[in-house]
Amino acid sequence: MISFLTKFLKKSKPQKRRGLLVDIHSHLLPGIDDGSKTTYESVKMIKLYEKMGYKKLITTPHIMWHRYRNSSEIILEKLEYLKDALADHEVEIELEAASEYYLDENFAKLLEKKDILTFGENYLLFEMSYTRAPKDLREIVFDIETAGYKPVLAHPERYIFMHEDFGNYEELKELGVFFQLNLNSLAGQYSKNVQKIAMELAERGMIDFLGSDVHKISQLETLKKVLASQTLQQIFEKNDILNNRLL
Numbered sequence: 001m002i003s004f005l006t007k008f009l010k011k012s013k014p015q016k017r018r019g020l021l022v023d024i025h026s027h028l029l030p031g032i033d034d035g036s037k038t039t040y041e042s043v044k045m046i047k048l049y050e051k052m053g054y055k056k057l058i059t060t061p062h063i064m065w066h067r068y069r070n071s072s073e074i075i076l077e078k079l080e081y082l083k084d085a086l087a088d089h090e091v092e093i094e095l096e097a098a099s100e101y102y103l104d105e106n107f108a109k110l111l112e113k114k115d116i117l118t119f120g121e122n123y124l125l126f127e128m129s130y131t132r133a134p135k136d137l138r139e140i141v142f143d144i145e146t147a148g149y150k151p152v153l154a155h156p157e158r159y160i161f162m163h164e165d166f167g168n169y170e171e172l173k174e175l176g177v178f179f180q181l182n183l184n185s186l187a188g189q190y191s192k193n194v195q196k197i198a199m200e201l202a203e204r205g206m207i208d209f210l211g212s213d214v215h216k217i218s219q220l221e222t223l224k225k226v227l228a229s230q231t232l233q234q235i236f237e238k239n240d241i242l243n244n245r246l247l
């Protein structure tokens with residue numbers, strides 16, 4: 001664990017470096033959640049992803065009924081709009097959209113209607129309260145799977161209520177939940193505790209996807225450092241990371 005931590009930010013040898021080509025979690029569609037505010041900002045951020053070597057971005061605006069009342073239609077319409085803007089600026093990176101679904105009543109209705117934006121082969125990205133477990137989490141996971149989707153928990157390291165007992169994570173994995181780690185958690189963007197849990201999940205080989213979860217330009221600076229770090233290379237060695245299969 002300690003060696004894993006101390007190696008963070010040490011640059012890996014370029015010839016051995018494995019790169020991340022696909023991102024599956026970000027907030028880059030302008031003006032529909034707490035991410036990018038303008039088209040200008042979105043284009044600027046996406047150019048930076050391109051510079052860092054990404055080939056495809058699957059951006060995931062929030063659908064969270066008490067804050068961001070988005071729908072598949074709103075997201076897909078905004079996606080087309082942004083793709084046009086990218087073409088105007090000759091940005092060639094591939095852009096797709098899914099959503100980061102908050103587990104609420106609206107989500108249950110969308111699931112029932114199968115009105116869900118997925119990525120890859122039916123992966124469904126979801127999040128929940130950081131402080132309190134949904135009382136019927138097992139049931140919700142079961143409903144997602146029964147509907148034919150593969151549940152991907154966004155940033156498992158950020159749920160404070162799960163930190164005390166690692167069994168919480170093991171239980172979700174046993175239920176078939178995929179884990180998406182936020183890359184910037186490794187650099188301590190959220191808290192020391194979140195960083196520690198992120199490292200531990202990675203050490204135990206429990207990570208399936210890596211995501212940037214970028215909301216604003218400044219977070220891309222941190223992301224750049226994480227992508228160049230030895231820690232990322234160790235994560236690739238210890239975990240079966242699925243991002244690049246989505247190309």
Ligand SMILES: [Fe+2]
Nearest residue numbers: 025026100213
């Ligand atoms: Fe997010």
